[in-house]
Amino acid sequence: MTEPAWVRWLLIGVSVAFLGLFLIVPLVAVFSEALRGGVGAYFTSLIDPAALSAIRLTLLVTAIAVPANLAFGLAAAWLIARFDFVGRSVLLTLIDLPFAVSPVISGLIYVLLFGLQGWLGPWLSAHNVQIIFAVPGIVLATVFVTFPYVARELIPLMQEQGSEDEQAALSLGASGWQIFRRVTLPNVKWALLYGVILCNARAMGEFGAVSVVSGHIRGETNTMPLHVEILYNEYNFVAAFAVASLLALLALATLGAKSLVERFSGAGQRGGGAA
Numbered sequence: 001m002t003e004p005a006w007v008r009w010l011l012i013g014v015s016v017a018f019l020g021l022f023l024i025v026p027l028v029a030v031f032s033e034a035l036r037g038g039v040g041a042y043f044t045s046l047i048d049p050a051a052l053s054a055i056r057l058t059l060l061v062t063a064i065a066v067p068a069n070l071a072f073g074l075a076a077a078w079l080i081a082r083f084d085f086v087g088r089s090v091l092l093t094l095i096d097l098p099f100a101v102s103p104v105i106s107g108l109i110y111v112l113l114f115g116l117q118g119w120l121g122p123w124l125s126a127h128n129v130q131i132i133f134a135v136p137g138i139v140l141a142t143v144f145v146t147f148p149y150v151a152r153e154l155i156p157l158m159q160e161q162g163s164e165d166e167q168a169a170l171s172l173g174a175s176g177w178q179i180f181r182r183v184t185l186p187n188v189k190w191a192l193l194y195g196v197i198l199c200n201a202r203a204m205g206e207f208g209a210v211s212v213v214s215g216h217i218r219g220e221t222n223t224m225p226l227h228v229e230i231l232y233n234e235y236n237f238v239a240a241f242a243v244a245s246l247l248a249l250l251a252l253a254t255l256g257a258k259s260l261v262e263r264f265s266g267a268g269q270r271g272g273g274a275a
Contacts, residue, residue: 027248027252030241030244030245030248031241031245031248033237033238033241034238034241034242034244034245036237036238036241037238041238041242042238042242042245045238045239045242045243046242046243046246048239049219050218050219050222050227051227051239051242051243053218053219053220053222054222054223054224054226054227054243055224055246057135057138057221057222057223058204058223058224060135061135061138061139061142061203061210061223062142062200062203062204064139064142064143065139065142065143065146065199065203066146066196066199066200066203068143068147069143069146069147069149069150069151069199070150070192070195070196070199072147072150072151073147073149073150073151073152073153073154073192073195074150074154074192076091076095076151076155077150077151077154077155077158077188078158078184079091080092080155080159081154081155081158081159081163082158082163082166092155095147095148095151095152096148096152097148098144098145098146098147098148099148102208103141103145103206103207103208103209104208104209104211104212106141106144106145106208106209107141107208107209107210107211107212107213108212110131110132110137110140110141110144110209110212110213111132111212111213114131114132114137114140115132116132118132132213132215133213133214133215133217133221134215134221135221137213137214138210138213138214138221138223140213141206141209141210141212141213142203142206142209142210144209145202145206145208145209146199146202146203146206147199149195149196149198149199149202150192150195150196150199151195152195153191153192153194153195153198154188154191154192154195157187157188157191158187158188161187161188165183165184165187166179166183166184169182169183190261190264190265191265193261194258194261194262194265197254197257197258197261198254198258200254201250201251201254204224204247204250205225205247205250205251206223206225207225207226207229210223210225210226211225211226211229214226216230218230224243224246224247225247227243228240228243228244228247231243
């Protein structure tokens with residue numbers, strides 16, 4: 001490095017100031033506001049029936065969306081990395097679609113498809129099936145906005161690794177399941193876990209698409225982010241920040257898990273290189 005010492009310290013100072021202003025200060029504000037009414041008021045806000053319902057719904061939707069995207073991401077990455085086929089570029093574009101489309105627009109698409117006045121709405125109503133303003137619509141919207149995360153972590157890695165290991169295992173008589181379990185999965189486990197962590201964080205914190213399809217029914221279709229919005233609009237700031245603090249803790253846990261995965265994956269790559 002040829003830069004003068006003052007340049008390095010200036011850059012460090014700017015970085016620290018930026019992180020403090022846009023990360024540390026908001027986190028401190030969330031927890032200080034959540035505890036402004038005391039610990040008793042904090043826990044009272046969290047055990048409120050509406051808050052508990054929002055927490056349960058958030059966990060339920062995440063428990064459905066993350067495994068679904070895990071299965072899709074593995075299948076899509078394996079297909080794209082291992083085969084050349086007509087429509088491959090189209091599939092790659094579709095995987096990136098949630099990154100390009102506003103979550104609100106994706107929610108409106110589901111309303112157009114499954115809403116009472118939508119394309120499939122009359123048929124669903126006739127068969128007493130409700131998707132919009134119900135849990136299925138929230139799950140669909142969450143799956144849509146989160147499905148690129150696992151696939152996009154796996155595709156570049158699997159393309160870089162190639163298929164030599166799988167071909168060698170196949171020539172030795174291994175079955176397809178054995179190849180997947182003993183060769184493919186160990187080779188991509190850290191990228192897979194990294195994608196799952198990101199997918200989980202986005203699923204729990206999704207607001208835009210879920211807001212459109214949920215109907216904001218208190219105690220039924222409100223996830224944690226939606227419940228925070230309702231409480232804040234009602235000027236119930238202590239309860240709003242109490243629930244928001246749970247989301248902040250989840251974000252911090254996600255960052256911690258992400259750092260651990262990066263550390264272990266880096267150690268594994270160095271160990272593999274040394275071997």
